[in-house]
Amino acid sequence: MINKALMNVILKDTRAFYDREIKDVELVNQGYYGLIFLVSFDDAFSCVAKVYKGFGHAKNEYEHLGLLLGKGLFHSPKPYYLSLKEKNDYKDILYMEYIHEAEPVELAALEQCNKDEMAKRIVDNIFCYQQNFKVEQGNWGCVYNDFVHDLYNRLLLRDDNELKEVANKYLAFTKESVFNTNEVLLHGDYNTLNLLVDKNGELHMIDPLGFTYGDKFIDIAQLLKKTCLEDSIIKILKKKDILDDKGLTLVAIYQFWDEIYHYLRTNRIDSELIKRIKF
Ligand SMILES: Nc1ncnc2c1ncn2[C@@H]1O[C@H](COP(=O)(O)OP(=O)(O)OP(=O)(O)O)[C@@H](O)[C@H]1O
Ligand SMILES: [Mg+2]
Numbered sequence: 001m002i003n004k005a006l007m008n009v010i011l012k013d014t015r016a017f018y019d020r021e022i023k024d025v026e027l028v029n030q031g032y033y034g035l036i037f038l039v040s041f042d043d044a045f046s047c048v049a050k051v052y053k054g055f056g057h058a059k060n061e062y063e064h065l066g067l068l069l070g071k072g073l074f075h076s077p078k079p080y081y082l083s084l085k086e087k088n089d090y091k092d093i094l095y096m097e098y099i100h101e102a103e104p105v106e107l108a109a110l111e112q113c114n115k116d117e118m119a120k121r122i123v124d125n126i127f128c129y130q131q132n133f134k135v136e137q138g139n140w141g142c143v144y145n146d147f148v149h150d151l152y153n154r155l156l157l158r159d160d161n162e163l164k165e166v167a168n169k170y171l172a173f174t175k176e177s178v179f180n181t182n183e184v185l186l187h188g189d190y191n192t193l194n195l196l197v198d199k200n201g202e203l204h205m206i207d208p209l210g211f212t213y214g215d216k217f218i219d220i221a222q223l224l225k226k227t228c229l230e231d232s233i234i235k236i237l238k239k240k241d242i243l244d245d246k247g248l249t250l251v252a253i254y255q256f257w258d259e260i261y262h263y264l265r266t267n268r269i270d271s272e273l274i275k276r277i278k279f
Contacts, residue, residue, distance in 0.1 A: 013081060100198065133184055163269070
């Protein structure tokens with residue numbers, strides 16, 4: 001049962017961007033950061049209303065989806081409308097295209113040959129959208145090190161001493177290893193839960209997050225964090241000479257700080273990952 005306050009906001013918002021009667025609003029999924037509602041109308045049109053639990057991310061996702069649109073080999077949902085709490089007095093809500101009958105690649109039952117093929121498509125897609133560069137190249141080394149310092153300072157306020165010790169080492173490690181580099185278009189949360197496969201086998205990338213432009217290894221690190229396709233992806237990246245020692249170091253650094261970023265937002269941590277990349 002959808003609550004009345006939310007229903008009122010959805011009615012008002014959809015009138016603003018699609019002046020039709022709503023047939024149904026249904027909660028179809030729940031992530032860490034948002035509730036995903038499917039809004040259907042009297043004609044065949046439907047859309048997703050992503051209702052954010054926290055603030056500030058809806059606008060980023062709206063803009064980031066706009067940047068990715070048409071840039072990759074995979075489809076990404078068209079962002080339709082942004083409704084912010086400051087105006088609707090309820091929650092930040094992003095309306096976007098609904099991807100029909102699709103499930104996350106991570107949950108799809110794949111045989112080994114399909115895994116290799118899927119991994120190849122997923123890596124090819126990265127190289128496609130990453131051909132887009134930031135117009136004015138910035139200062140990636142500084143930007144990333146500043147981002148890490150901020151995370152580190154916030155982590156210091158927490159109780160977990162063991163994690164703080166690992167973070168302390170990673171802080172030095174980051175300073176030694178992350179320098180200016182070509183800043184390419186990123187997805188930012190490119191993992192196999194955010195890649196959907198539909199019933200025709202088409203792939204879609206949803207839920208971009210974090211950096212919009214930056215080091216290409218950001219998305220590679222994200223992809224390798226936890227995936228049923230790990231072996232196939234590593235095989236492909238090694239063949240392309242991308243995962244040399246320098247690449248592997250950057251992957252560990254980006255994975256570590258990404259985990260801290262999520263830990264500070266959700267209080268959840270993947271202890272297995274931290275153990276695996278602890279050095
Ligand atoms: N545009 C969409 N079309 C179809 N399904 C979607 C769409 N957006 C989200 N979903 C479904 O809802 C699930 C959660 O969405 P999403 O990944 O955006 O949530 P989140 O809360 O931001 O993040 P997290 O994945 O970190 O929990 C997705 O795995 C997908 O199954
Ligand atoms: Mg997601």
